[in-house]
Amino acid sequence: MKTTLKLFFAFLMVCIAFNNLSAQQTEKELKKDVASRAIKSARKEARKYVKDGYYVAPGSPLMDKQLERAWMRQLETNDKNESKYIMASGNSIGETQTAAKMQAMETAKLELAGQINTQVAALIENSIANQQLNNEDAASVTKTVAASKNLIAQELGQVIPMLEMYKKMGKNIEVNVRLAYNMATAFDVAKRVIRKSLEEETKIAHEKLEKLLKF
Numbered sequence: 001m002k003t004t005l006k007l008f009f010a011f012l013m014v015c016i017a018f019n020n021l022s023a024q025q026t027e028k029e030l031k032k033d034v035a036s037r038a039i040k041s042a043r044k045e046a047r048k049y050v051k052d053g054y055y056v057a058p059g060s061p062l063m064d065k066q067l068e069r070a071w072m073r074q075l076e077t078n079d080k081n082e083s084k085y086i087m088a089s090g091n092s093i094g095e096t097q098t099a100a101k102m103q104a105m106e107t108a109k110l111e112l113a114g115q116i117n118t119q120v121a122a123l124i125e126n127s128i129a130n131q132q133l134n135n136e137d138a139a140s141v142t143k144t145v146a147a148s149k150n151l152i153a154q155e156l157g158q159v160i161p162m163l164e165m166y167k168k169m170g171k172n173i174e175v176n177v178r179l180a181y182n183m184a185t186a187f188d189v190a191k192r193v194i195r196k197s198l199e200e201e202t203k204i205a206h207e208k209l210e211k212l213l214k215f
Helices: 002-051 063-075 097-131 135-146 149-155 183-201 206-212
Strands: 085-094 163-169 172-182
Touching (some): 002 063, 085 097, 085 183, 097 135, 097 183, 135 183
Antiparallel strands (some): 085 172
16 A cells, blocks of 8 residues: 555656646747747848838947847737737937937837726726726726826836837938836836826725725
């Protein structure tokens, strides 16, 4: 009997070790696949941009390397196989590179905030139904959430662009940027902003707000 138990546990340990090894191999294969796809997409896109007259700042990583980094973020997923990052782009034309870059960054951050706001709004709509808010409170929540885009953009903080490229347009210069922002962090920012707005603009009880934003 003891021998049988020993053999069983030994077999069990081998199975667990094999499963762990298989999981590690699968994860490595997935990362390798993502990297391969990112490199191919980046090289193809870089050739197109260079042909169209775009260039990167002196001393910056090459365009294909910047694009590769951006594609890696775009293709990366979390343990639930959901996108890990929210991507956004912005462009602007200005008389100076600095002015055009600032405007391009603001445009991209607003696009980020818009995407975050849309996703959070959908989750909150589900929460409204589950929490059985009255019509007045539900309308107040929907209105407050819809108006939170600019506030979310302000709270995103400094976002480092994955891609930053330029193109001369006569006497002006065009700047294009591409941003990546961690999805989990984005949701935390949005919930903090929306919670504060709801506390200031509605009379919904604190306990209900916490349940409403629990996602």
